[in-house]
Amino acid sequence: MASFERASPALKEILLRIYRAEKPIEVDHHLYEFGSVEYHIKSSASAPQLTYLSISTPLLTQGVLLSYGLSPYTTQMVREISTDVLEIVEPATEGYQLTLRLDFSKIPRGKDSLKVITEVSSVQSIILSSQLKEMLQSVNSWDASQGMYKPIKLVYHPREPFYVIRQPHKIVAVFPMRFKDYSDVIIATSFFQELMDVGSSEKWAKAPPCNWSPIPPAELRGEPLEDLSTNGGFVSFDISSRHVEGKRLDKTVWSLLNFYAYVKHHVKCTRGFIQRRMRRRLESLVEVLQNSSLEDDRHIRKFQENAGWQYMKKLVKLSSKSKILKRSCRDFTRKIMRIRFRIKIHGFGRFRRRWLTMLKFSSSKGYTKLE
DSSP states (O other): OOOSSSSOOHHHHHHHHHHHOOOOEEEEEEEEEEEEEEEEEOOSSSTTTEEEEEOOOOEEESSSSSOSSSSSHHHHHTTTTTTTTTTEEEOTTTTTSSEEEEEGGOOOTTHHHHHHHHHHTTHHHHHHHHHHHHHHHTTTHHHHTTTTOOEEESSSSSSEEEEEOOOOOOOOOOOOEEOOSHHHHHHHHHHHHHHHHHSSSSTTTSSOOEESSSOOOOGGTTTTTTHHHHSEEEEEEEEGGGGSSHHHHHHHHHHTTTTTHHHHHHHHHHHHHHHHHHHHHHHHHHHHHHHHHHHHHHHHHHHHHHHHHHHHHHHHHHHHHHHHHHHHHHHHHHHHHHHHHOOOOTTHHHHHHHHHSSOOOSSSOOOOOOO
C-alpha cells in the first residue's frame, strides 16, 4: 500500500532542482511511482517562480470507488501543508484529482526551504492519511447508536483490502493476508506469532494489541467469501482511544496504511537473509570438501613419490647387481681364455704341418658329363 517514507524521494529531488536552479529552466515531467501514483511537474522559464504539480492517486474507498474527487476534509488537510507556498487550482488538470500551484518565491531561505519542499513532496501520503482519519471519525455512527457494528471494507489496492470495525471502546482493524509463495506464508506466519508474543509483553503494553488467526474473526461474519479466502490468516489490531489522541492519530493511521508494505518488506528481507545464510553455508561445505580433496591428492602424490623412489632404488640395486654379475662373468671368461692360451707345446706346429695336413690326390683320368 503506502510507502514507508511520507515524502516521495523522486518528487522531492525534482522540486529541489527547480528551486535551486541558478537560471530559469523549462520542466514538463511525468513521474510514476508504485501503487498507480502519477505526478506531473510543469515549470516555465517565463515564470520561474511558479511550478504546477498535478497528482493522480488511487483513493481509499469503502468497497468501491464512490467519487473521483477529494473530500473537503482532505482538501483542507492539503491546504494546511503551507498556506503561503501552496495553492489549490480548481478545476484540477484533466486526468488528475488535484493540481497545486507552488510559489517558490515565498519559500524561506536556508534550512526551512528543505523542510517546506519535503512537506509538499508528502502530499500523496497526506491524502491517504486524511481519508482514513475522516472514516475513523465518522463511519458507523448510525449503526453504533442502534447497537450494530458493521465492518467497513477499505480498498486502496484491489488485492490488499482491510476492514475497520467501530466498537464502543475501541476500533478493530483486520487485515486479510495473502501471499503467492508457500515459503512466504511460513515466514509471515512465524512473524505474526512473534508479533503477538512481543505485543503481550509488559514492554509493549501501551501498543495496540495484535492478534493473528488462521480463520476469519467473528467481526467479519457475513462478508463475501472471496474476501475471506486467504492463505496467511487474519491479523487484527485493537485501537483504543489513547492511540488516536492528538499526534498519535497521525502515527496510528500511517502505521495501518503501511502494514501490508511492512509485512512484505519483512518477508522479503527474511527470505533474502535465509538465502544468504544457505549460500554461505554451502560455500563453507564446498570449501571443506575441496580442502579434503586437496589433502587426499597430497597424500596420494606423496605415496606415489615414495613408491617411485623405492622402485628407483630397486632398479638401481638390480642394475648394480647386473653390472657386478657381468663384470664377474667377464673376468671368468678372461681367466678361461688365459688358461687356454697359456698351454703351448714346442714343435707341435711343425708336426701339425707335416703330418696333420690333408693329402691332395690327382687323377690322370678325366671325367665327362653324361647327357
